[in-house]
Amino acid sequence: xxxxSPAIEREIAERAAAAKLRLRFDKAVVxxxxxxxxxxxxxxxxxxxxxxxxxxxxxLPAKTAxxxxxxxxDGLPGGxxxxxxxxxxxxxxxxxxxxxxxxxxxxxxxNPESDAGLVLDLAKSRLLERR
Numbered sequence: 156x157x158x159x160s161p162a163i164e165r166e167i168a169e170r171a172a173a174a175k176l177r178l179r180f181d182k183a184v185v186x187x188x189x190x191x192x193x194x195x196x197x198x199x200x201x202x203x204x205x206x207x208x209x210x211x212x213x214x215l216p217a218k219t220a221x222x223x224x225x226x227x228x229d230g231l232p233g234g235x236x237x238x239x240x241x242x243x244x245x246x247x248x249x250x251x252x253x254x255x256x257x258x259x260x261x262x263x264x265x266n267p268e269s270d271a272g273l274v275l276d277l278a279k280s281r282l283l284e285r286r
Contacts, residue, residue, distance in 0.1 A: 160192075160258040163281065167261070170277045177266040178274070179211045187213055188262040190220045195227055199259040203251050206278045207262045208271040210244040219243055246271045250279050257282050 168178050191207065199205050205227055213219055222240045227247060234249040244267070261282070263274050 163258055164261060167278045167281050168263070170281065171263070171274055174273060174277065176269040176274055178269070179264040179266065183213050183216050184211070184264040187216045187220050187264065191223055191262055192260045194220075194224045196259045198228065201255050202253055203249055203259070204253045204257055204282050205247060205249055205260050206275050206282070207245065207247045208274050209262070209264045210267045210271070211264050213243055213264065215241040223247065244271065246275060248275050248279070250282055253282050254285065
């Protein structure tokens with residue numbers, strides 16, 4: 156049984172907003188995140204979640220999504236990756252020990268001045284909560 160992924164993501168977004176982190180939810184963002192979730196959900200083991208952040212604005216969403224998908228499929232050295240992909244700052248983190256009810260892939264797009272590491276930390280803490 157899987158948790159309500161949109162509800163979990165909303166909770167994380169609310170925590171980010173409370174921490175004064177600005178996340179984006181425009182049409183390009185929703186498409187990019189949706190594409191990555193669909194592409195990666197089947198390859199992430201049941202006890203893990205991939206969390207990714209991308210800085211806005213996303214100028215090449217399809218190419219950015221394809222590059223991120225490739226990076227995750229190729230493996231994350233040390234479980235984390237920071238890079239610039241088509242002009243966007245990208246961070247990807249693999250979380251292990253995640254309850255099977257949590258989503259396998261969670262992604263956020265943030266304004267450039269927001270701390271992506273803090274977004275990842277907030278997401279990790281929520282995904283590892285036992286309720």
